[in-house]
Amino acid sequence: MKKLPVPFRSAPPTLALLGLLTLGSWHPAFGQAELAPWGNLQGLRVQGQLLETNASLRLLRPGGASEAATRHEAQRPHYTRQGPAQLVTTRLDSLDLRETVTDLGPGRASVAVQATARATTPMLGAFMALELPREEYAQAKVQFLDTQGKVLTQQALSGAPGESPVASRLRLVAATRRLDIVLATPGKVLLRPAKAGQPLLVYLPIWAGNLAKSQKAQQTFTITATGTVDRAPVQLALNPAQPGRPWAGFGGNFRLQNPKHDPQVIDYCLNNTRVAYGRVEMPWQLWQPALGADPTAAARQGQLAPHVRESMEMAQRLGKLGMPIIVSAWSAPQWAVVGDQGNGTGPGANGQWGAPLNQANLPASYKSIADYLVYLKEQYGTEATLFSFNESDLGINIRQTGQEHADLIKNLGAYFASRGLKTKLLLGDNSDSNSFGFIGPALQDAAARPYIGAVSFHSWRGWDTPTLQKWADAATQLQLPLLVGEGSIDAQAWGYPAIFEEPTYAQQEISLYLRLLAVCQPLSILQWQLTSDYSPLAGGGIFGNNAPLHPTQRFFNLQQLAATPLDVAYLPLTANRPDIACAALGNPAKNVYAVHVVNNGATRQITLGGLPAGVKRLRCYVTDPTRSHQELAPVKVAGGQARFTLDAGSYLTLVSQ
Structure with a gap:
């Protein structure tokens, strides 16, 4: 069994101590x-x-x-x-x-x-x-x-x-x-x-x-x-007999936007967290700025734009770590769209976000995108597992209708195959879960099905259970994985980045992730981002904070979730009281189980029932404002039950031992 890392062992001691002092x-x-x-x-x-x-x-x-x-x-x-x-x-x-x-x-x-x-x-x-x-x-x-x-x-x-x-x-x-x-x-x-x-x-x-x-x-x-403060005991009920979809592990977005500050955050996250899935940018507008140009020939002649080279190197680095790679295009060259794409921060003069693809130039667009992926494969040894236009339901910055999205999947997917690429397309990659109707045409189109590799949405909005369940059902219908392509809770937080260091933000974020695990059963949640943009680290000049680089409570939450054992699937887990977010994963054949719990209320006593007879003891880890992925005393299991105290405002993980 892969052990959960003890906090700070892999982190440079100075940074670890700074993180603890900052949280404290x-x-x-x-x-x-x-x-x-x-x-x-x-x-x-x-009292919490x-x-x-x-x-x-x-x-x-x-x-x-x-x-x-x-x-x-x-x-x-x-x-x-x-x-x-x-x-x-x-x-x-x-x-x-x-x-x-x-x-x-x-x-x-x-x-x-x-x-x-x-x-x-x-x-x-x-x-x-x-x-x-x-x-x-x-x-x-x-x-x-x-x-x-x-x-x-x-x-x-x-x-x-x-x-x-x-x-x-x-x-x-x-x-x-x-x-x-x-x-x-x-x-x-x-x-x-x-x-x-x-x-x-x-x-x-x-x-x-x-x-x-x-x-x-x-x-x-x-x-x-x-x-009245609710201190009623909580009963958690685990059902190992009904495993669901597999969990590949925690993932991250690595869209490069800040050459000065991104490298330190990327290095720290990759060195101190198990990242299982990666998403990078295709800077399409820089790959082929002019219609009729040959971007591959230009690249081979040393004319590869620096940002294109850096993005390909980022994909290569993640690929060498064994991650499946999603390549997403945010913007397009002007010849490939009709109108102004905007800057992704609001609607344009016409009241709409982004710009649609130029239908007359679709064949050239397909070739240009495939040329990029083939070059990435041949020159950098990395083949993209999945491709998408980022949030094309909204228009950041390429806008599509649901039918145009379905047509893209069929036509571009077939073109990828004709070029020898195994890359498939994401269904959706929506700006949030509320725009579920966008994937309807492709979901019902049998001709699109062979070219869909996974279903994807971003978790910025639409957290009610019925809406999230629609995405889980879509993945079940297609018998394909579900991905949360961008994970976090506030798409505007870049405008007030001090909120990233607030324990309330960290707690709300990890609570949502456990709900996503429990309701949607995604193959991975890809954090937005594991770079300096929405950084889980602070200092190092990020957002004007010139303290030494150090992890925040958010980082330790993500590290703790990412340390879930390998080769596990979702297991039903329910709580009988409000203010508790929980999810369970396990592998009954290996007698490996992991239970994640966030307490959004007061300190209370927890009884976890339904544990198999072979589980005698649980290792215990906690993150909160004063403890950073800290290992606690193990919890004994008797008669299939474990009893423990769950502190107010804490995120606790229990792993079978």
Whole structure:
């Protein structure tokens, strides 16, 4: 059995120690305020359990009929941390916003908001709006208090909205939850009607009325959250008798974009993590800039563009490590498309992303792509296992319809075969799982089937189980592997890279990965990226951080997942309580099992049942804000059950021994 690596043994000691010190300098996951980098206070953690506030910053128009709100991918925010304080600057309509959220102790934080008008702004007011979960607050009472804590009035939170008195304090009291909010400047709180089944809305005033150009408004809220913490024991049920699809191992994207900083991250990741699958770029626009040119002849004459050479060398390096290689094209030469491809960061003037392939030049496009792959095979000894256009459902930067995608698979796949290439095409490689309909035409086209090598989507959006299940079902229908071609949780995080060092981001990312394992059973999840872009390392000049290069909590999460034993398949594993993400893999014939568990709630006792009789002891590894893929004392197994404590905010892996 391949042993899980003990942390730091393969890592340079200096970098390992720096990583531990960095993770140990501040522990917001043990703290309180969970702030999204676009400015939404998602809640306050108490003993590891999140008590939701779902607070966004909003601007209400006159009359209150329409509003603008901070939300994911709606603005271009900037996020930083300064000790216990998290800072977000963003723009909402004509307001420049600066928000500072400071941890004040368990379940307690202050939220200071400053708004500056870029132009005279007619509005009902600026607010921090709470969206409270109906299941927790359906029977809640809202109390308005004065500065002395005297209740001025009280009403049902879910009742008809009414005119509130000017209040300095607000108290929301439910059966198992309570929020106490102090306003630095008294104001009128708005209770807004919500549709059936939707969250209950409370608007806390930052400013009432219009703001003149350059005028500033500010407010500070002190929020205290209390409530029942779920410490109920958890039962995990394993079923080794029903193995699913195989797991090849953790993978990575290696699209080269930063010559200065990429090499150090790539070297570190490949030297300290088992990477089983790789994806690299085909810089098509540089391979054959002109229609009618012979790129192979030019390359043989020493005219290979440096970025093309580096990308081929990257594929070669990964291939020598035994990885299957995906080659993906982001952009095309201008002769191969119609219109402006854009830069991949937003729609063009026509409201659409990217550009479609030029149908008149498709034969030349097929030849150009095949020439690249043949040259890679003959000159670099690396044959691509799979080929794709990156996120062509959206248009980054080549855009296709579902039918065009199906036609590409049939025609380009057949052309690859005629050139002696074993390379097949990815079905999908979608921008996220929500655009599942894009693969429909090819999924139903029998003529496309021989040229599809795997199904692929990217995990940026669409995490609900029914949507993820569609992708699993598509792979089952075709009897082909499923790949998560780009794995992570926030496609905009490059704009606020400080979030990569937050334990909350690391925990959300690994929680999603375990859900993907459990629901989709992918052959591999390919991290975006194992380069300096979305880097799992910090320092070394990356994102302006000039500290020595060091691993973050995200890196150790990925390392721990990647250390899953070889030659395993998915096994059913269920948890009987919420806030637990889990997945299991194993090989019953070899009596090898690995169980991965993330605790998104409070510390609780776990019983893992269903272990085979031959398993007597489990090796145990943990990553959290203070422990980095650390090996703990082994867990004994008796009568097919293992009992252990799962700490709040931790990622635990158990491996049969």
